[in-house]
Amino acid sequence: MEKIKIFGHQYDVDYRELRGDDRLGESSNAQNRIVIDPWQAPSQQEDTFLHEIVHQISNVLGLKLDEGTVWRLAAGLHTIIVDNPQVFSLRLPGRGEKESG
Numbered sequence: 001m002e003k004i005k006i007f008g009h010q011y012d013v014d015y016r017e018l019r020g021d022d023r024l025g026e027s028s029n030a031q032n033r034i035v036i037d038p039w040q041a042p043s044q045q046e047d048t049f050l051h052e053i054v055h056q057i058s059n060v061l062g063l064k065l066d067e068g069t070v071w072r073l074a075a076g077l078h079t080i081i082v083d084n085p086q087v088f089s090l091r092l093p094g095r096g097e098k099e100s101g
């Protein structure tokens, strides 16, 4: 299971199908867990991963960002990270699966 640290807290990154609504991901700072639905394209998994990270940053810092703002910030960060791999040598969820076939 992949892990990521957010403000010093280690989160498990889990991949499993989310049923019952239109959610593509979910996260909990009580359980230190981020869940990504693997039925998305790899680039969408990355976007969802960043979306959940922005939710957690908002929670920890008490920013109270609404869903639309979280979506816009994550989409903006995603484009910057993907379009500038020389600057951000990150391995985001989904990216490794695409490269390995």
Ligand SMILES: [Zn+2]
Residues within 6 Å of the ligand: 051, 055, 067, 070
């Ligand atoms: Zn959200």
